[in-house]
Amino acid sequence: MEITYDKHGRMNYHPDFHFNQKKPWTTTDEKFLIDMYERIGPDQVSLYLGRTIHTVMTRAYQLRKNGLMPKRSIKKHFPRNGN
Template sequence: MIEYDSYGRMKYDPQLHFNQGKTWVDEDIDYLIHWLEIIGYEEMSLALGRTEATVRDKVFKLRKKGLMKEGDKSKRHRKLLGRCKDEQAVNY
């Protein structure tokens, strides 16, 4: 069952977030830098096996170091896994 926080982000799930807590490798950082604007945070978190909050934190740090440009604020990505209206979880 997928659970979401109050911001609509997926909570930690060991099956989906298998890299959570592990060191970031250069390949993952390159993928994040080049594909985030195309696929969005939710899909990126699933691709990298980390939570959305962890991905957002890494993006913030990369932008602060000047390794990643600011995103296009007008671009929005649809959620891949929608929530039920009367529940906070969706079965997968």
Template sequence: MSSERHVLTYFKDGVEYYASSGRMVFNPEYHENHKKPWKVHDLIFLCSSYDAMKKRDIGLALGRTEMTIFEKAKSLRKNGQFEYFKNMGQEHKKNALDDAKRICSS
């Protein structure tokens, strides 16, 4: 008896998705950072965008799979680092707004 597991997938607009979850199947064209180390600016983007964006969109922006986005966020929360990176993103946005206001008022 074979222990092979068959996973059902479907294609939409030329992209393959898992039938069970609707998540995109790994594709090196879209997930170019798969298995690569995370950069600080990627962690800041992940954490500061996590509540406002779809996980699929975050994954595509970072070149990683949707499941990797879920797993990294879970890991950062478990280690107490999620809020740290989220706050770094909020501070960066605040500084950018302050700079824009200063430039516009000059």
């Protein structure tokens, strides 16, 4: 299966990389997301957790909205790998 990207340069679902897609989030997954999102960016977090970038970004938004993850103080752009 070929790796494809959406119009924003995010990797689309690929079973080899997104092995946890559609599975419930564990407490460990959410803790990793909260701790590492700002440090390594959504691209790397998504590969580590085995979920799409869009799913990781959506979960970060939900956690911030619910007060479980700190809001970003400065907009930071992460370089895209492969695009």
